[in-house]
Amino acid sequence: MDTLLANTFFNPLNISLSFLILLLASTYLPTTIICLGDIGVPSTSTVKPLCIEEERRALVGFKQHLVDPSGRLSSWVGHDCCQWEGISCNSSTGHVVKMDLRNPYPYPDSDARWDESAYNKSCLGGKINASLLSLKHLKYLDLSYNEFQGIRIPMFFGELKSLQYLNLSLASFGGEIPPSLGNLSSLNILDLGMNFRLFSRNLTWLSHLSSLKYLNLNYVDLSRTGARWAYDINMLPSLLELHLSSCQIESIPLSLQRINLTSLLVLDMSDNGIKCSSSPSWVFNLSSLMTLDLSWNNFSCPFPNEFANFKSLEHLDLSQTGLKGQIPKVIGNLCKLKVLSLSYNKFDGGGIEEFWRSVSNCPNNSLESLDLSNCELESQLPASIGMLKNLQDLNLGGNHLWGSIPNSIGHLSSLKTLDLSFNKMNGSIPKSLGQLYELVHLDLSYNTWEGTLTEAHFRNLIRLQYFRVGIQVTDPPMSLIFDVASVWVPPFKLLSIAIINCQVGPGFWVWLQSQTELIQVTLRGIGISEDSILEEWLLKMSSQLKNLDLSNNQLSGDFPSHLKFPNLEHIDLSHNQLEGPFPLWRSTSVYALYLESNIFSGPIPSTIGQMMPNLKILSVRSNQFSGEMPHAWSVGRKIWFLDVGHNNLSGNIPTSLGVLSLLEVLKLNNNNFGGVIPDSLQNCSGLRSLDLGHNKLFGNIPLWIGGSNVSLLYRLQLRSNVFTGHIPQQLCNLRNLHILDLSHNSLSGTIPKCLDNLTSLVNNNSNAFGMGSEQATLTLKGAELVYNVTLKLVTSIDLSSNKLQGEIPEEISNLILLGTLNLSMNQLTGKIPSKIGNLHLLETLDFSHNHLSGHIPQSLSSLTFLSHLNLSYNNLTGRIPSGSQLQTLNDLSIYMNNPLLCGVPLSTNCLGDNTFPAKDANDKNEDGNHDKLWFYVSVVLGFIVGFWGICGTLILKTSWRYAYFEFFDNIKDKVALAIALKATCFKRIFF
Known part of the structure; x- marks a missing residue:
């Protein structure tokens, strides 16, 4: 069950309060059942009678209608039902007074590994027989944590x-x-x-x-x-x-x-x-x-x-309640308060110091747990933070805190948990942290610390078990250096360590080898390149290691496959330079294996399902694996994420993938797969993301892709294959679909008019965005972009580079949540839909290289998010619409090869425009007088040059003057004759 449920049942405070209530309640129960372990046993009792026969028969009848897959009730035989599992009787009368059939399989807490199948097997089910009415003295009935499948x-x-x-x-x-x-x-x-x-x-x-x-x-x-x-x-x-x-x-x-x-x-x-x-x-x-x-x-x-009325209040949780403004001062009057959570609210940025003063109003402040995480706090940590002497848990993560940690942090001598992650803190980490000898959990990650971490920061942290520091690998490395003396032996044994994108000194590796009880290890982006040191350390690691993340380093060569991690669940070796064959460990515990972005080669082993039967996540993208995809997947039926993209795999897509009924993400893109899409994939009823792009697949797009079996699809990418035929109308049934990419195929026919049935692109009520992190390459804003975490925010339809004909359906204007629409490089005709402006979130619109005609709709100018537009190579006519956003897109290539388009930004004027394009008013004010001055100067100079170049020459040179007048005398008769002929033609035409 999820973390919320786990926290509800296993929060120590909940347990203590519930225990208190049960204890108080038990004082009201008759003395015969105060002791729940042996109900009704008086201290003077010496003989235990057998249970009442009528009640025994009732229990047998009750058992017969139950489903008991684990045989929990196998002890329900014989005549003495008081000895049966879960049954207790009153020692004096023999009556059944207690039936405790709670599922005994331990429910998970946040640190325990939990086997869901084992839990389900331990559940009782079936029907509840009315024979229980014979248990007239039953005081205690517990059927919790079982599975009765919705019965009343x-x-x-x-x-x-x-x-x-x-x-x-x-x-x-x-x-x-x-x-x-x-x-x-x-x-x-x-x-x-x-x-x-x-x-x-x-x-x-x-x-x-x-x-x-x-x-x-x-x-x-x-x-x-x-x-x-x-x-x-x-x-x-x-x-x-x-x-x-x-x-x-x-x-x-x-x-x-x-x-x-x-x-x-x-x-x-x-x-x-x-x-x-x-x-x-x-x-x-x-x-x-x-x-x-x-x-x-x-x-x-x-x-x-x-x-302030709650004078007895010890636990107050107001997290995620929409509180705004200052952190309430009245909380400072709750002097008995031990636990306070105000997380996920929107307080004014700088109120934290005033809050600290308010909680110090109580002379004997009893606050033990304070959670102000994700509250949009913007300030430095005040020095007064050291006043809360009883504080055990402090969570200030996910804010905008800046500056360094005050030295007074060392006064919090009771502190067990300190979380400052995901802030904007900088500066050096104070050595006073080393005074917190009760500290168990220290999270300083995702801040930009400086300086050096030395043994002085850890010397007295004898109880430290969890330590995290670092920033995103995509950011520049921090200037923080983790370096301790190589001879120093720390006084603690960590269970979890995470160092991300930091620098480590030579003493770090000696220090790390002393940590032999680690369960979770994340050493990401710290420049590990010494394979021998790494292998030596891994050989010393405890067999209880569950999580190993060595991604984004400089590891090379073969990763040692002879290492044995019997409890390892999560392995991330991605973004290194590892090579050789697929590293395969025999492990029943591994559920996630990340090998992407390395240089592994050879085939993907067909025995992967046998070696790792509980594997759920397999990502080997961006390697050099070749050969055919393994066909034996029946053993690995638990896989829900499979990514083999960007390799050299060939052959047909195995039909055996259809046995992966839990599969949610399947990515086979950028390989050399051929053949058709196997129909067996429709058996993957949980499929949410399917990427088969950049292969050599052919045939029609299967109709089952839009069927009820795969109705949860939110992403479908079939780009850059050789698919033919029409776009199936059935795709319109995929109500969660918000990424559809069928580009670069040979699809023909028309665009389905039913695309507005894709409700995830029409309204926000779809559950399409309940996805995990996933990488995808999409053509957005005119370029191929790689999306990772933000993929869930992308909405795109790309049908470009096909042979589609007919008009663009007007219904496409109903997809108001669409961010990218690319229909370029087809044979579309008709007009651009007049209501295209309804797509108010549109960032990319490409209708280029079609046969579209008519005017560009004026509504296009209302698209305020539009950053990439291409309407080139069509037959569009008329004036280009004006609009503030369109004016920012002044690239002439947007409209090129539409010879009948006119208006700004083109140089072609529309009918009715001035001979010279009108200038901006500011340009007129700034340049008008300047232009007029040069106009008059040009006229005067032209007159002077013309007059003296011709007339001056005739006056000064007599021979030229005689020739000039003789020339005009010879042609005057010809000119008169020409004028007469033109006049005659004019009369015949118009009169």
Whole structure:
């Protein structure tokens, strides 16, 4: 299960609070069940009677309707049901009082490796038989963490009147919560949380549970209850702990007539998206609250001063609640506060020092955990940071903090976690960090530190286990040098180290070899080139190593394949100079292998699925692998990411890839694959990204690509192949598609009019963007660009360089989220769609090299994001539209070879324009007088030259003068005759 669920159940604070509540609740239970391990065993009991026969038969009937794949209930044989697994009886009467069938397989925390298949195998399922009604003395029933596949909670549970504890959490129950549960008047604990298909129309049945002290409805859909949920829950006067996280509650009523929840200690209403215009006053009257979690909501109301009423508050979580402005000063009055999380809000940049002063108002400040991560804070860390003596966890990551770490950081003697990652901090790292002898987790990554890290920074960190420092590999290396004396032996044993794009001194390698208990190692971009040192160190590594990242270094030669890492899960050797055959380890634990951008050669081993049966991610792009793609994939059915692009692979695409039912990303681009796309790929029903571009594939585009089997596709690239035929109408069924590239093929026919069915390009309600990081090469803005993390933000349709005919469908103007549209190098005719300006996010538009005609639509001028436009080599006519954005695109090649186009920026004037192109008003003001002056000077000079060049010569030279007049005398008769003939023709034509 994901991290959110893991944190919910395994957060130490949650466990301690829940334990407290259960302990308090147990004081209200009859003495026969205070000891949950052996319910109902009096201290004077000497004889344990056998269980009641009727109850034994009931349990047998219950078991018969269950599905038990792991055989957990195999002990349910014989006559003494009190000895069966999960069953406890009252030692005096023999009645069954406890049934604990919670899944015993450990649920994951953030550090443990978890086998989902093993967990599922341990789940009970099937149906719940009504024979349980015979267990009339049952006080404790736990079916949590099982898999009942959406069945309803049995209504007959409401007849188990003795129940005091009912836990059905995370057991996959569905449907409506039966109101009959309101009959359980003795119930103290009710946990229905994490049943994602469970809902309730109203909670009025709760009013009968007057003894209820613990209620968990996390992830139960309460949207149908409106605001009534609060009035119903307010009827529980004994309630101590209330969990309503992720219940789709949309609002909180502003007031309640009478507040009965006066004993409430814990209130969790996180992750509901609650919006409010003003503060609900009744919540702030719950003065006994010790824990309040309102995180991941959307409050628009200002932070209320009524928070000062929570004098007993120890845990406050307001992360991701839309808070703005200054960090609230009123928090400084909560002197019992131990845990405070305000992360993912938008506070004013420089309020952190004032906040520090406010929390120091309490003479005996008890704050132990402070999370201000991702709050847009912009300031230096104040020196007053050292005043919080009890602080154990400090997270300031993801802000805009600058400057260095103050020396006073060394006064936080209780600090266990310090996270300053993803800020703009610089300067040297103070040696006072070395005074934090309780420090376990230190993350200084993604800041631009300077200076040298020496043993003085680590000398007293005897408990340090996690250390991270560095910046993106794409950035210039930091001037920070990690160098310690080669004779120094550190007092700690790290479990995780990450050094990225830093410089390391010679003493670093000696220091590193002392760290023999590492689980996670990231040494990325630090210039490792000494293969012998690396191999020597790896040989000493503990067998518990799980994550090894040596990417972006200068490793060369063969990577040692004889090394054994029995627990290694993640290997990243990408962006080095490694060569030789495919490095293959026999490992059942490896799930991710990154070998891209090296010089590996030879075939990809066909035994890869056998050697690494749990492999999920395989990336070998940009190497020199050759031969055919392996055909034996049946063993590696768990693969969901497969990238062999940019190699020299040949042959047909193996049909056996169709057995990879979990496959989400398949990239075979830039190889020499031939043949057709195998139909077996339609069996990969989870496929989201398919890139077969730059190969030699031929035939028609298969119709199944637009079928229901692969309906999750968000990216389809088939560019630079030899595909023929029409573009299938079925592609319009891919509602999540936002990258479609069929360019550079031999496709014919027309562009489908149904492209506006691609809803991910029409509205933002698509789930198409739920993808991980993936690299792709796309033609955008007139050039091939490589996209990585930002791929999820790209929206593109490229049908260029085909043989498409007909008109551009008007429906294409409905794709308002489209960023790139390239239809160039086809045989398209007709006009450009008049509503092309609807594509307001368009950055690239290329219709060049077609037979388009008509005017360029005026709406084109409204595209304010347009940075690349090409309409050349068409038959467009008329004036080029004017617009502020179009005027920035003054490259004449945009419109070339459209001889009937006119207007700016072309030199061709349109009909009605002035003889000379009008100048800008500023140009007229600046240059008008200057032009007039030169005009008059030119006229005068021309007159002088003309007059004296001709007339002056005739006056001065007599022989030229006689010849001149004789010439005119000879031609006068000819001129008169010519004028007469022209006059005659004129009359005949017009009269």
